[in-house]
Amino acid sequence: MKEYICIVCPRGCHLAVDDENDYAVTGNACLRGAAYGREEAMHPTRVVTSSVRVRSRKHPRCSVKTDIAIDKSDIAKAMLLLDDVELIPPVRRGDIVIASLFGSEANFIATRDIDE
Amino acid sequence: MKMYDDYELIVIGGGPAGLGAALSAREHGLERILIVERDVELGGILNQCIHNGFGLHYFGEELTGPEYAARLIDRLEGQAIDVLCDTMVLELIPGEQGHTVRLMSMAEGYRSVGSRAVILAMGCRERTRGAIQIPGTRASGVFTAGTAQRYVNIEGYMVGKRVIILGSGDIGLIMARRMVLEGATVLACVEIMPHSGGLTRNIVQCLQDFDIPLYLSHTITKIEGRQRVEKVTVQEVDDHFNPIDGTEIVFDVDTVLLSVGLIPENELSRAAGVEMDPKTSGPIVFENGETSVSGIFACGNVLHVHDLVDYVTTESEGAGKAAAEYVLRCAHTSHKRTCEKTPYISLVKDETVTYTVPQRIRVQCVDDHVRVFFRVKTPYKTPRRIVFRDGDRVIASFRRPYMTPGEMEHVTLKREQLDEVLGDELTISVEEIR
Structure with missing residues (x-):
């Protein structure tokens, strides 16, 4: 049995997910909560946000994010990749900073514009 | 041209509140608007909030702080809204005909600019x-x-x-x-x-x-x-x-x-003689975001600390619209006097509620409804009623399945409900459901 606090809405239901019984969810007040609990137990993912170096006098850092949620277990590995990145302006939000993380469909993309 | 005609509206602060207010005022017919921002770029504190989770309510998708700010800044394009960055407002001096804003920047030095209306959108700072x-x-x-x-x-x-x-x-x-x-x-x-x-x-x-x-x-x-x-x-x-x-x-x-904790940054407001609410540490406002000083409005975290920027944007759009209406309709002296004399009801809270915004409602000025924001003092895990009373009479009642002090709540009071208030006070309380 795994326990989670539901984050779908502010109510914060305490969910119990039975990973030995087809991931049955109890403690949820709505169907969205059940779906969240099952997903958290089976395959937790997160959008990772951070910042990277930029060759700019005005803006030393550019904020980035993964364009889709990645496996929670890959977060630390993904962060290490950012250490070696240095962007050269102009940067536009949506620009790919690191493509296809670990061979997946996820990319790190810039989340702000830096002109110079 | 008199000095108070420099601008129709000056917005102090270029974060999510200031941007939302300026854009809304423009949309509602103002043509001479100035945003003053002390940082080197617009966007306010969103620029450093690089995590995601912003915009779910307002934009219907999950954005990072810089992306949320950029969406608003993009809308300024072609809107003929003047922006002064890297500029500090030193003083706001209210006047009968218009208000004076004293500015300082490295680029332009000291300046004094006049405006019919002013929106306070300075945000908050940390304890x-x-x-x-x-x-x-x-x-x-x-x-x-x-x-x-x-x-x-x-x-x-x-x-x-x-x-x-x-x-x-x-x-x-x-x-x-x-x-x-x-x-x-x-x-x-x-x-x-x-x-x-x-x-x-x-x-x-x-x-x-x-x-x-x-x-x-x-x-x-x-x-x-x-x-x-x-x-x-x-x-x-x-x-x-x-x-x-x-x-x-x-x-x-x-x-x-x-x-x-965060403290609304109200040095300018206090010095301008704006009446403050000790509970929110922000100005006391009427139903449309207008402060006790006619023609000065407030929105965003300078008014009360929000937990979601989406609510800041919505609230600021309301203040922008109200400022536009004020400039276009109420700027005539006679009309202004009538506005100032309009009777209002005060929202009074009992010990279950920390604060409400607005604190005052001029029923005659409410078009259709007014949204009342509030925070509860303690968490409720089971359903409760939020009750508005005029004396002993229940004016409105709302049910909530759960509430917590960390999440701002809001309810909508309709004009016809407000018309039923006979006294000059409306009491809000959280009660058990019998």
């Missing part, structure tokens, strides 16, 4: 170590969470290696995760209240994801270190927030991040 008086030495390594956030995310400096966080407000929680991702160790998050001050989502994704313990009903009672912070003592507190002897835990840390 510091001085505000909560933590005993100990004055070693370096004690930061407010937002300052640390700016160093790490904007300026590119790491602030420490072994970190403890005081306060479980959202910025503290966000910074706990941020510090771990950047290679620091976060030993604990310490909260003096018996419940967390942050959104559940942040407790889960910022603390639990990284196995950071949350100590509720605990506080930091001593900070030690000669040059740099070396250790911090944490103690459990009793019901009166007094430290309990014998519960000391000592943490070896080099950094303390404080997330102990």
Whole structure:
């Protein structure tokens, strides 16, 4: 049995997910909560946000994010990749900073514009 | 042209509140608008909030702070709204015909500009170590969470290696995760209240994801270190927030991040004679965001501290619209006098509610409805009723399945409900459902 606090809405239901019984969810007040609990137990993912170096006098850092949620277990590995990145302006939000993380469909993309 | 005709509207602050207000005022017919921002770029504190979770309500998708700001800034394009960045407002002087704003910048020096209406959108700032008086030495390594956030995310400096966080407000929680991702160790998050001050989502994704313990009903009672912070003592507190002897835990840390509350930044408002609400630390406002000084409006975190920027944008659009209406309709002296004389009802709260915004409603000025924002004093896990009463008569009642002080609530009062109020007070309270 795994326990989670539901984050779908502010109510914060305490969910119990039975990973030995087809991931049955109890403690949820709505169907969205059940779906969240099952997903958290089976395959937790997160959008990772951070910042990277930029060759700019005005803006030393550019904020980035993964364009889709990645496996929670890959977060630390993904962060290490950012250490070696240095962007050269102009940067536009949506620009790919690191493509296809670990061979997946996820990319790190810039989340702000830096002109110079 | 008289000086107060320089602009129809000056918006003080270019963050989410100021941008939303200026755009809305433009949309509602104003043509000469100025935004004054003290940072070198627009966007306000969103620029350093690089995490995601913004915009779910307003844009219908999950954005990071810089992306949310950029969406608003993009809308300024071609709107003929003047923007002065890197410019500080020194003083706001209210006047009969219009208001005077005194500005200072490196580029243009000192200037005095007049405007028919002014929107206060200066946001808030963080409470510091001085505000909560933590005993100990004055070693370096004690930061407010937002300052640390700016160093790490904007300026590119790491602030420490072994970190403890005081306060479980959202910025503290966000910074706990941020510090771990950047290679620091976060030993604990310490909260003096018996419940967390942050959104559940942040407790889960910022603390639990990284196995950071949350100590509720605990506080930091001593900070030690000669040059740099070396250790911090944490103690459990009793019901009166007094430290309990014998519960000391000592943490070896080099950094303390404080997330102990936000204060609306109202020096300009106070000096301008705007009437303040001690509960929100912001101006007292009417149903349309107008303060006690005619033609001066307030919105966003300078009015009351919000937990979601989406609500700031919505509220600011209301203030922008109201300022536009004021300039276009009410600027005639006679009309203005009538507005000032309009009777209003005061929203009064009992001990279950911390504050309401607006605090006053001019029923005659309500078109169709007015949204009332409030916070409850204690968490409710089971359904409650929010009741508005005129004396003993119930004017409106709303049901909520659960409520918590960390999440701002709002209800909508209809004009026809307000028309039923005979007295000059409307009382709000949270009650059990019988």
